[in-house]
Amino acid sequence: MELLSGNEACAIGAIRAGVRFFAGYPITPSTEIAEYMAHELPKIGGIFIQMEDEIASICAMNGATAAGIKAMTATSGPGFSLMQEGIGYSCMTEVPCIIVNVMRGGPATGLPTRPAQGDIMQARWGTHGDHPIVALVPWSVAECFHLTVQAINISERLRLPVIILLDEIVGHMREVVSFPEKVDIYQPPKPTQGPDEFLLYGDDTNYDGPVVGFGEGYRIHLSGLTHRKDGFPTNDPKTIAWKMERLKNKIEHNKDWLWNFFYTDLGAETIIVCYGSTARSAFDAKKIYEKKSGKSIGIVRLCMIWPFPYERLTTLLRGAKKIIVPEMNQGQLSNEIERTVSPDVPVITVNRVDGEMLTPEEILNVLG
Amino acid sequence: MSSDNLPEIFEYIRLDGRFPHILCPGCGIGTVMNAMVRAFTELKLNKNRLCVVSGIGCSSRVPGYLDCDTYHTLHGRALPSATGVKLARPELEVVVIGGDGDILAIGGNHFIHTARRNINLSLIIINNFNYGMTGGQFSPTTPVQAIATTAPYGNLERGFNISEIAKSAGAVLVTRSTTYHAVHLKNMIKKAIQKKGFTVVEAISQCPTLYGRMNRLGSAVKMLEWLRDNTVSVAAPETKENENKLKIGVLWETESEEYTEVYQNLIKKAKGEKV
Numbered sequence: 001m002e003l004l005s006g007n008e009a010c011a012i013g014a015i016r017a018g019v020r021f022f023a024g025y026p027i028t029p030s031t032e033i034a035e036y037m038a039h040e041l042p043k044i045g046g047i048f049i050q051m052e053d054e055i056a057s058i059c060a061m062n063g064a065t066a067a068g069i070k071a072m073t074a075t076s077g078p079g080f081s082l083m084q085e086g087i088g089y090s091c092m093t094e095v096p097c098i099i100v101n102v103m104r105g106g107p108a109t110g111l112p113t114r115p116a117q118g119d120i121m122q123a124r125w126g127t128h129g130d131h132p133i134v135a136l137v138p139w140s141v142a143e144c145f146h147l148t149v150q151a152i153n154i155s156e157r158l159r160l161p162v163i164i165l166l167d168e169i170v171g172h173m174r175e176v177v178s179f180p181e182k183v184d185i186y187q188p189p190k191p192t193q194g195p196d197e198f199l200l201y202g203d204d205t206n207y208d209g210p211v212v213g214f215g216e217g218y219r220i221h222l223s224g225l226t227h228r229k230d231g232f233p234t235n236d237p238k239t240i241a242w243k244m245e246r247l248k249n250k251i252e253h254n255k256d257w258l259w260n261f262f263y264t265d266l267g268a269e270t271i272i273v274c275y276g277s278t279a280r281s282a283f284d285a286k287k288i289y290e291k292k293s294g295k296s297i298g299i300v301r302l303c304m305i306w307p308f309p310y311e312r313l314t315t316l317l318r319g320a321k322k323i324i325v326p327e328m329n330q331g332q333l334s335n336e337i338e339r340t341v342s343p344d345v346p347v348i349t350v351n352r353v354d355g356e357m358l359t360p361e362e363i364l365n366v367l368g
Numbered sequence: 369m370s371s372d373n374l375p376e377i378f379e380y381i382r383l384d385g386r387f388p389h390i391l392c393p394g395c396g397i398g399t400v401m402n403a404m405v406r407a408f409t410e411l412k413l414n415k416n417r418l419c420v421v422s423g424i425g426c427s428s429r430v431p432g433y434l435d436c437d438t439y440h441t442l443h444g445r446a447l448p449s450a451t452g453v454k455l456a457r458p459e460l461e462v463v464v465i466g467g468d469g470d471i472l473a474i475g476g477n478h479f480i481h482t483a484r485r486n487i488n489l490s491l492i493i494i495n496n497f498n499y500g501m502t503g504g505q506f507s508p509t510t511p512v513q514a515i516a517t518t519a520p521y522g523n524l525e526r527g528f529n530i531s532e533i534a535k536s537a538g539a540v541l542v543t544r545s546t547t548y549h550a551v552h553l554k555n556m557i558k559k560a561i562q563k564k565g566f567t568v569v570e571a572i573s574q575c576p577t578l579y580g581r582m583n584r585l586g587s588a589v590k591m592l593e594w595l596r597d598n599t600v601s602v603a604a605p606e607t608k609e610n611e612n613k614l615k616i617g618v619l620w621e622t623e624s625e626e627y628t629e630v631y632q633n634l635i636k637k638a639k640g641e642k643v
């Protein structure tokens with residue numbers, strides 16, 4: 001049992017899942033992750049490097065991963081903005097990439113020490129072009145650990161960027177937790193073909209495929225240009241379409257096992273859909289309301305926001321008469337939720353962007 | 369294609385359908401690539417332990433023709449990407465190549481900080497005085513008053529002094545050569561690869577299609593002749609005639625602790641072992 005912060009739990013989870021390289025640039029409220037890595041990684045032969053900025057950080061991380069070791073970076077809004085091109089590079093080259101973004105208020109420098117959930121859409125669409133992405137949203141210190149382990153395994157299996165979105169509250173709050181000594185770590189297989197036959201993007205299944213890095217005798221070519229199965233650039237429309245479809249299908253073919261959410265009391269008329277620290281307020285509001293009124297409140301708490309579980313939510317929310325979406329932004333995920341439910345079910349948003357935590361009282365106000 | 373009857377240097381060239389290359393006729397980048405593979409050949413580098421990293425630009429297309437691990441990264445980001453590779457696999461020989469725009473403009477900050485860290489990377493900057501890939505805009509090395517598509521009235525900005533920046537930022541070897549001096553260029557690249565630490569080779573090159581045409585410098589051959597007539601060895605006497613010529617050769621050399629080695633000591637220290 002230990003008293004740890006969410007940021008520390010992310011760092012510990014990453015190390016347990018096999019991360020041995022961290023490149024980053026200090027930024028509140030994520031810095032504790034870099035500090036933990038600087039202290040702990042060398043002890044186990046790993047590498048910590050503080051780069052000159054966040055662009056350099058994500059590129060160094062991508063480089064380390066391309067060379068075959070598990071790597072991670074952590075940042076907050078302004079740094080996350082700078083990392084966007086590198087995220088796209090990971091998508092295109094299909095080399096894993098793990099970013100913890102501890103969300104603060106924005107835009108620009110915004111509110112360095114204040115919580116927000118303003119990067120929901122940026123996490124999905126921050127880098128240009130159509131692309132696959134996975135984003136996880138822990139709500140507790142324990143979940144920071146578990147979702148980081150999961151993030152690393154997903155990234156290794158699907159070979160795409162996985163973003164772990166904490167908000168400042170989850171990153172900095174302390175809880176007493178204990179973590180398992182051993183966690184399941186996915187280890188990608190090596191190709192059965194030799195260097196002359198092996199195609200870097202030749203696996204049709206598109207996940208759990210064979211992987212090689214630099215220095216393994218395969219003399220691979222990684223490029224951010226749209227490429228053929230062998231990794232070399234192309235302008236051929238058919239090949240471009242194949243590549244784009246391949247990227248899209250990483251999510252399409254795997255979303256059923258990817259989706260990760262928790263739900264309770266879905267028979268209730270009112271259902272709260274929530275994530276991250278606002279889910280804590282939602283559970284408090286549920287308790288208070290149920291005690292007072294004797295009526296139950298349903299909750300769907302998302303642990304993964306991208307891919308968004310459209311089809312599943314449509315089913316889960318079928319009986320609801322009213323849906324409440326609390327978010328520390330001006331309404332981002334609530335738009336996606338509106339798309340999943342029938343137009344005559346009201347989706348009531350509870351938003352807060354003044355740097356203060358969204359409280360149970362604010363949710364109770366709309367519960368009536 | 370089989371490489372059985374080809375000269376040794378083809379060992380480092382991808383012969384499986386990568387040619388013809390995309391460079392213009394007369395472009396100097398091919399000469400730099402030629403010097404590179406000859407340097408690899410003479411050093412007998414193990415191509416399974418060699419990684420060539422680049423950013424984006426005409427110069428950055430070189431890795432795509434080389435038969436080793438090749439890493440075509442983002443515009444300006446070759447050096448931080450290579451830093452990740454080198455730290456993850458210090459046993460690999462990591463060579464970085466890029467244009468003057470890629471390395472010195474968008475990648476300028478990385479250039480300084482990679483030199484400051486003195487990590488064991490060999491950097492070849494192909495300086496053709498403009499942005500080739502995007503059609504001839506001015507770059508941080510375009511001479512004042514030279515014409516570029518974004519400097520149609522003549523460039524106002526003073527150019528970078530690549531070697532002085534590299535030197536003061538911490539590079540342990542800084543050299544310059546040109547595409548006219550192909551053998552010399554090869555020797556400079558060899559020296560850079562052999563030297564431990566962050567090493568820089570400035571390869572002055574011709575872009576006849578854009579910079580040459582816009583500035584009426586004539587054909588590729590004329591541009592090469594200009595390089596011949598306007599450069600002089602660092603070892604040459606300081607005569608009036610040599611005064612205004614560009615020096616080629618080793619411009620700076622020093623010794624300093626290399627980053628991946630210092631990092632191994634840090635690991636020992638963190639583990640409580642004796643350093």
Ligand SMILES: Cc1ncc(C[n+]2csc(CCOP(=O)(O)OP(=O)(O)O)c2C)c(N)n1
Binds near residue numbers: 426467
């Ligand atoms: C972030 C970003 N900005 C701009 C570009 C467009 N771009 C591609 S290559 C290039 C400049 C290339 O010039 P240089 O590095 O000197 O290489 P050369 O083509 O002359 O060899 C630019 C601006 C890009 N690819 N990415």
Ligand code: SF4
Binds near residue numbers: 391392577
């Ligand atoms: S545009 Fe210039 S640098 Fe690019 S290939 Fe043509 S000649 Fe070479």
